[in-house]
Amino acid sequence: MKKIFLLAVVSIMASAAMAQEAVRPIFYEVSFPNAMHHEAEIVMTIPQAPEKNFTVRMSRSSAGRYATHEFGKNVYNVMATDVNGKKLQLKQIEGDTYQVEPPAAGGAVKVSYTLFANWTDGTYASVDPSHAHLNMPAAFMWVPGLESRPIKFAFNDLAKYGWKVATQLKHEGENVYSAPNMQYMMDSPTELSNFNETSWNVVNSDGKTEKINLTVHSDDDQATIDGFGKMVQKMVLEEKAVFGELPSYDFGEYTFVSDIYPTTSGDGMEHRNSTCIVLPVPKVGGLEERLLGVFAHEYFHSWNVKRIRPKSLEPFNFEHANMSSELWFAEGFTQYYGEMLLVRSGFNSVDDYAGTIAGLVNSVLNTPAAAKYSQTQMSRYSVYADAGVSIDPNNDNNIFTSYYMYGGATALALDLRLRSEFNLTLDDYMRTVWLNRGKVMKPYTIPDLQSDLAKVTTPQFAADFFNKYIYGVDKNNYEALLAKAGFVLRKAAPGKAWAGSFSGSGRRGRAGQARTNAADGISIATSTVMGTPIYKAGLDAGDVVLKADGKDVNSQQAFDEIVATKNIGDKIAVSYKNRTGNHETTVTLEESPYLEVVTFEKAGKTLTADQQAFRNSWLSSKVK
Ligand SMILES: [Zn+2]
Structure with missing residues (x-):
């Protein structure tokens, strides 16, 4: 290129x-x-x-x-x-x-x-x-x-x-x-x-040399940045192994432009031959493994999104937002690889990775939005969700699931299915997309991605996968797929009473933030989550919860402590107030649907040789 x-x-x-x-x-x-x-x-x-x-x-x-x-x-x-x-x-x-x-x-x-x-x-x-x-x-x-x-x-x-x-x-x-x-x-x-800098060369598959620069504006000394550079170097080679080659960078150079300081805003932004990484921590020293994930994600983008490029982002419009239905692939598959490659390159343990998998799986199996909306639709919501600025709150808790996580969960399922049904891997698919689209700089559409999957599998498999999981809202069988690699997917809090949370993860808007922490109760600032017992009881943003089960409550923790003394199916009386006066409602407690993932070993089960081999083939280093 x-x-x-x-x-x-x-x-x-x-x-x-x-x-x-x-x-x-x-x-x-x-x-x-x-x-x-x-x-x-x-x-x-x-x-x-x-x-x-x-x-x-x-x-x-x-x-x-x-x-x-x-x-x-x-x-x-x-x-x-x-x-x-x-x-x-x-x-x-x-x-x-x-x-x-x-x-x-x-x-x-x-x-x-x-x-x-x-x-x-x-x-x-x-x-x-x-x-x-x-x-x-x-x-x-x-x-x-x-x-x-x-x-x-x-x-x-x-x-x-x-x-x-x-x-x-x-x-x-x-x-x-x-x-x-x-x-x-x-x-x-x-x-x-006045940043510190370290550089190294990677000989590419075509014999040419690509120079990688790591610049870090931070309070670290040169030795720390040199040490961190060694880790980034290892990660770069693990990513190269996925695609079989590095992109050919303009002028033969790629630069990680990073800025690490407590008062910055956390962010990573990919570019064609560089990335801008900004992290709000005191310094790199001591936090290397924690910071590496952002570097892995952004570097993966030098293939997936900067060269394997959705047609919807070409050319970039600097006057309006480019809307894209493909971010589940551009961001979601990058999310999956950025995290998984830290295991392959030895910076994350299989047990820790089980927690990452649980996050992906919950986002697709346990969010109201993933139950109703496809990941193509969630991708289009990025024009509001991706650091969009607004004064008024939105209903993200109920209408949005991040295309990073939704797409990441889809990449996980596709990887495990290619491995178990075709003796292939997601790496094989990514290499095909790279050769057909990225390397030759032909921007893609979703039908192109389906046709590339059909080429490595069968047209029927690709059509079924795209219709059900990309355009539709069907869910893959994560429990069965994860078991092949010796992971158990199970309820995170079985047998325990649960009511849901008053402080969801949705963005609040500035008005919402200003209304938190009423002294006399729990002031609900963001939309409660559809399907949770508190949502079913009619509680939502604007309400101030005063009492639960006859006791005064003024924090989520105080409320949770009351719930913890109860059983699934118990009803608790909740008093609350809002602009229309004082009210009573009843919250019927349920078992939390949230899932956790643990290794067979941690779950006290025996890992079979097949499972061990499947897991190794998936999560061990591919650098030769
Ligand atoms: Zn990204």
Whole structure:
């Protein structure tokens, strides 16, 4: 792919050279005179600007983050001039869009603005004296209509702050970097800081060398990052074994751009030849194994989503959210591999992995949304669910199951079924999808994924699997499938009374958060979960639970302690109040449907030789 990409650049250059005047890059000059107040000054020079009125704008979405974000709110002092500094007419026509009247004589236009940036994650940007962490759509205006123009950056003030540059942008020398076009630029987050760095080479299956860089902006010393790099290196090889080869990275390099600090927001965002990983912990040292999962997930994306690419995400739309029905595969299968490969590479035990499996299985067997909605529909909800920002609460507890978990559970079932019914593995399927779609950069649709599964299995199996589990809401038999590898799927709290929880996992919205912790009872902030005894009793957000079984309660724990003294089928009286006054209801206790997964050994059962062999073939290292 590197070859194809370079050829493409060369041919763009060649055809441009044939025109009367070569297309010159849009040039961004980025300075940080006011970093302590979280501001950057950005000057965008547009050579050969359009001759008629044109617009410049901020984005409303960011590649890989599926909800929309109003990046336009954080730019101000927007101004347009000609090359001599003469002011041009500039009119704000939408929140994030400005119309520029070009100079009558033609030529270049400069648009300058101040960026405020104070949120470190994979979507936004942050500037302070420790770093400039730039997710490009959050930081850089662009010119609709000129998306194919090459782009150049000069990052100023590096020496002033002691910063280096971590990015997948092409290094042109000194502080100058480039991208072939706007889409590529937007996909290339850039961290300017005094990070530690370690690099290593991997010889690829085609004999070429791919250089992997790990940059970490954190309070760790170089030795810690070197040690962590060794672990990442092992994980990289385990992922390579799944696909049989590394992707061919542009310029022969892939970079983990990571930022580890307690006040950052936890996030991982995949890009074509890099990933931006931000983790809110004190440092890497001592937490290596805990942090590795995000690195494994994001790196897997350099095949699955950045190259094995859903058609629905191509090209990425920076003005609206791209809606995709394929995230159960793009994110869910990546979720499955990111976790499972930590077992294969020796960083997670089989017993711990049993807990991970339980999470996947519960998300598909024990959520109201998975009972009603397909994973294609759950994928489409990402335009709201993926770090979507809203003031009002939503009903996620009852209408949404994460496509990461739902899809992860589907990958698990498919892997176990391929192993037991076809003497194949999910790796075989992923390699087929890689060769048919990713390596040749042909974006896929769901029918393409089904046709690839038909190629490795049979058309009947593929049709049945997609109709039942991808388009439909049927469930695989996880108990029987897991037993083949010597895992028991069973009730997590058999024989114990259960009522459900007043604090579900759904996002609350800001209003909901403000209403928690009433002093005189349990203030229910989020929707209760359909099917739980408290839901059936009519309790929901807005209610304040005052008494249970005649006793005052003011916390979930106090309520749970009362439930724990009861039996399945017992009824407890609950007093609560809301805007319509004081009320009484009855909660009838049930057995919790939640499941746990343990190894046969932990369950006191004998592991057969067949089960041991099945488990080894699944979970042991594939690195030769
Ligand atoms: Zn992901």
